[in-house]
Amino acid sequence: MSINRDEKILVVDDEQSIRELIVTSLEDNGYLCSTAADGQEALRKLEEEDYQLVISDIKMPGMDGIELLKRILSEYRDVAVIMVTSLVNINYSIEAMKLGAYDYILKPFDLGSLLISVQRAFERRMLIIKNREYQYNLELKVEEQTREIRKVFLNAIEALAQALEAKDAYTSGHSHRVTEISVIIAKELELDSDYVDKIRLSGLLHDIGKIGIRGDVLNKPGRLTESEYKHVSTHPSIGVKILQFLIKENEVLEIIKHHHEFYNGKGLPDGLRMEKIPIGSRILAVADTFDAMTSTRPYRNALSPETAYKELERCKGTQFDPDVVDAFFRCREKVERIISGKEIPLGIAINQ
Numbered sequence: 001m002s003i004n005r006d007e008k009i010l011v012v013d014d015e016q017s018i019r020e021l022i023v024t025s026l027e028d029n030g031y032l033c034s035t036a037a038d039g040q041e042a043l044r045k046l047e048e049e050d051y052q053l054v055i056s057d058i059k060m061p062g063m064d065g066i067e068l069l070k071r072i073l074s075e076y077r078d079v080a081v082i083m084v085t086s087l088v089n090i091n092y093s094i095e096a097m098k099l100g101a102y103d104y105i106l107k108p109f110d111l112g113s114l115l116i117s118v119q120r121a122f123e124r125r126m127l128i129i130k131n132r133e134y135q136y137n138l139e140l141k142v143e144e145q146t147r148e149i150r151k152v153f154l155n156a157i158e159a160l161a162q163a164l165e166a167k168d169a170y171t172s173g174h175s176h177r178v179t180e181i182s183v184i185i186a187k188e189l190e191l192d193s194d195y196v197d198k199i200r201l202s203g204l205l206h207d208i209g210k211i212g213i214r215g216d217v218l219n220k221p222g223r224l225t226e227s228e229y230k231h232v233s234t235h236p237s238i239g240v241k242i243l244q245f246l247i248k249e250n251e252v253l254e255i256i257k258h259h260h261e262f263y264n265g266k267g268l269p270d271g272l273r274m275e276k277i278p279i280g281s282r283i284l285a286v287a288d289t290f291d292a293m294t295s296t297r298p299y300r301n302a303l304s305p306e307t308a309y310k311e312l313e314r315c316k317g318t319q320f321d322p323d324v325v326d327a328f329f330r331c332r333e334k335v336e337r338i339i340s341g342k343e344i345p346l347g348i349a350i351n352q
């Protein structure tokens with residue numbers, strides 16, 4: 001029998017002679033033991049000191065062994081419990097095993113089987129603890145890898161954002177402001193948080209398709225011709241073509257694809273109407289237009305927020321979803337704080 005000074009056993013029995021018999025036998029085999037005469041005393045001792053195993057009688061005055069077992073299971077999950085009972089009370093032992101006792105010993109017992117039972121209980125307890133640790137470490141590893149994968153994903157998005165910025169200086173800060181304004185509107189409309197996250201991602205990437213638009217058209221310091229306008233209008237679809245390799249959430253791709261649809265069906269690329277346009281796209285449309293109007297462009301200076309508000313009001317119900325415009329106006333103060341800086345730092349923050 002191995003001697004392990006870390007393994008301490010609490011022997012609980014109302015009969016002193018049985019306590020002594022068990023303790024003597026265990027101590028002869030190298031175990032450290034303490035005793036308790038009832039359930040209450042056992043709980044007190046468990047509170048004061050660490051025990052790895054409790055051997056408890058079932059039939060005791062006051063708190064019986066089953067009750068004590070329940071308390072130990074709920075408060076000391078790493079303490080193993082072996083029940084001791086007489087043959088007439090065998091049913092209690094079965095109940096105890098169902099509850100989570102490691103084993104039971106029938107009185108009168110021979111000391112050999114007591115020792116085997118104790119050793120098995122320690123071995124099983126150790127296995128359970130090691131298994132739990134392994135599980136915990138595994139979970140940590142999975143979490144770490146998930147974080148790593150997410151970092152790579154965010155870096156890929158940042159790389160795309162930088163690529164667009166290198167081509168179209170106007171985009172600097174625009175996507176971030178559109179994202180922030182869209183999130184404010186989405187929250188005002190009480191959309192669920194998963195969808196708000198999708199809007200956030202869509203906002204950051206909504207104009208990525210401009211990578212595929214000719215630079216002379218993107219940065220033209222004057223009004224676009226009809227064919228140039230048509231060319232620029234392909235950017236939502238180009239964006240989806242690029243992003244489909246990176247983003248598997250169809251809802252995000254759909255939001256991006258339709259962010260230039262009009263509420264009255266006269267927008268692009270599919271002429272969708274009203275609720276057929278994803279709500280995320282209807283929100284992005286308002287945020288995007290508002291930020292574009294209040295930004296300086298190659299062909300005009302920034303409009304004042306008041307002028308931009310009038311324009312949104314004018315296009316409510318034709319270009320824009322009226323509910324989204326109303327929500328936007330209710331958040332006017334927050335929105336103004338965002339556009340007043342016009343200097344949102346670069347850096348992707350998807351789960352703020």
Ligand SMILES: [Fe+2]
Nearest residue numbers: 206207259288
């Ligand atoms: Fe756009």
